[in-house]
Amino acid sequence: MKNIRIIPRLDIKGPDLVKGIHLEGLRVLGQPEDFAEYYYKIGADELIYIDVVASLYGRNSLIDIISKTARKIFIPMTVGGGLRALDDIKNVLRAGADKVALNTAAITNPEIIKEASKKFGSSTIVVSIEAIKQPDGRYFAFVENARGQTGIEVLSWAKKVEELGAGEILFTSVDREGTGLGYDIELTKKVAESVSIPVIANGGAGNLEDLEKIIKEGKADAVAIASMLHYDFIKNNLSQRDSSEGNTEFLKSGKTFSKIKTAGVSEIKEYLAKNGINCRK
Amino acid sequence: MKNNKKVAIIDYGMGNLFSVKLACEKVGFDSLITNDKPEILQADALILPGVGAFGDAMNALKKMDLAETIKEFIKSGKPFLGICLGMQLLMSESEEFGMHKGLDIIKGKVVKFSNKNEKVPQVGWNKIIKAKDWGNGLLKNVLNNEYMYFVHSFYCQPVEKEIILSKTNYAKIDYCSSFQKENIFACQFHPEKSGEKGLIIYENLANLCQKKN
């Protein structure tokens, strides 16, 4: 069995690392650079940065953060959020990103997947799919940080993006995201088995068993984790600056999010290894 | 901490050159992203990176007249490093999207992983296993079974087995993940994306330059 990648996911708004629930809410947890350096040091396999408001607010903050981080961190960085055109992709890669995640741009204009993978290489292009369950049981893909409806069914879209040349799929269950209730195993499995490109499972990790399950039963090729890791980091580390932006009430309170059994990257890899899942040591 | 050595990174329009540049700078290189013949030939070391399709890459190299430049640099005996697609381009031919001729500097074919046993491409970390002694070359100070970062659907099959430095296992195949022939080094993985262990490889490249001088 191949090595599974453990990938911290950092949601960014302006200068802050934020963490929502169902991709809603902008609770500030600290400075992205601090988290990124920490995760690199303790053995994260890759990093994913998503600018969660770029599409919605028409603002792009990632170039700064990426340029700073790329000089110190030598593992793959995937960057997404508000990338609309080939030029945006070029700029982000130039700033130091290795891969880009496309969602809104890809659904609005699927040809961009084809063009981008031709120009930058398939492996550079990750398509991000945000899935929300509808009242009739179907799963639709959403855009603009889980706000824009598309009416496009998730499975058929996943197959299409593979055809168009995407290198990987970042698959998010918005219903689970930030809740700690576990990944959507059934849905992720359907997606992972219907495409031959790697699928990164995202959204819902609440404890170590969730990670084991999404890999073994959900057939994920990699796992993206946010709340579990971030709330763990802030337990022991202070990551705060005097920023005029962002509401830091939660950070100051010293509280945590009780629905999630936090853990660090090494703890996660140890647990997985004990349960028959290979990871890079 | 500068090492006063110049490395040229070939820009043929493909591949993310900036991570390679950042890694070079981290270990003290003076790095230059270029496709200018004199600049390339003047450098103390040359890196051919690459991401994308083999056929497109060869066309680009030919268009920019880089194939000859690369061969000339290699003749000079200065250290040359091919990374990922850059490794594959050194070979005789590749079966990606039909048969394409490579630079033919290293005899052998480039073939695709079958996706019967694992998803293709391989994206992620994997162990590099000693196929022969690593000596003072590219992999000096790298531990056996060290993890490196791979992104590829194709792999090289060099005819001369004795140039193979390391092998890696994926999709039930033990394939060549790095080789060295004289001053030509090549790795299928991305050392600039393989953490601190990957940076050792860039340090080694710098040291190889100093040795030559």
Added chain:
Amino acid sequence: MPEEKLEAKYGLPEKVIFCKKCVISNQRPASAVEFKHTLNVGHRTMNIGEDGICDACKFAEKKEQIDWLEREKELLKLLEKYRKNDGSYDCIVSGSGGKDSVQTSHLLKYKYGMNPLTVTWPPILYTDYGLKNFNNWIEIGGFDNITFKPNGRAMRLLTKLAIENLLHPFQTFILGQKNLAPKIAVKYGIPLIFYGENEAEYGNPIADNATSLRDKSYFTAQNLNELSLGGAPVPELISKYGLTMDDITPFLPLDYKELEKSNIQVHYMGYYVKWTPQESYYYAVEHTGFQARPFRTQGTYSKYSSIDDKIDDLHYYTTFIKFGIGRATYDASQEIRNKHLTREEGVALVKKFDGEFPDRYFNEVMDYLEIKPEKFLELCDQFRSPHLWKKVNGEWKLRHTVAKDGADD
């Protein structure tokens, strides 16, 4: 060409001014006295000072200076007076399982050891995730609840009239909800009532005590002929629309004689505890499994605020028509004050979403109220104030927007 003097309806300020800090305008109405709410009554509106900053933003700034430890001490003293340890209820929390009532009730019960009775005037038309959140509040949060559902016939008629006469779909809900808690308080002998955050009452812990409630109630009972519901005078509701006093009473406050005997107090948790609406969302998810709307609310960018009533979306559309202020403006203003957004981001969001027509539930709501959709749209046009709206190439455009791209900007 002489300058056109544009009529400003509803007693709204003639000149449209936007707050420099948030995105609200001076057209925003303060809470109406719903009983006197007719077309001719002028609204009190948001005050924007000489410095261009609105009162709500000023209040938000003051919030940063408050000694919350002191406030908590005040709360503890208050609760000490009312706490019962014999199984009977010692306070009432009014709400429907949204983030505010969840946080208020949960803090009172689990942090401060009170025994709250939750009291609900349900949404006119529950959304299914709204209903789920309500049930989770009770079942996962663990609260006793009394829900008062008013007679549907009267509710429908009064709501319909409120729309036709005032373009105010939410009047019946506002009335019902506000008046329910005091009635239950008196019936069950639980004088302490808690609401969650309060935007309008700056710095006052006690919005209503028995005296003020009784005064309102006295006023109601003595002057029934001068009161309106749904924009129609009470006598007309009876003579023309066939409603009876029995039908109307649930929407009126408690009898003043009963209130005279009581010593009810209405408090706001937002006075005692630093209230951040967005953090209330996280709190609700954490403690009662609250779920945000599974899609974006039409007319705004948010998903966690006021999501349990299908008529709510329409309500905000009517505020957009009448005051030029849509839901995105309300949401963004709140989030700017709480530092989640910069003003620039707020402007972009208002530009993108404000005034979006809520078609998702529109037909269902119109069916329920037996109003023809075309009639509703006609009403909208009638209610547009000339000083806010201009017709450009056959389409209505706001004259002034916070993004400065209005027809007259």
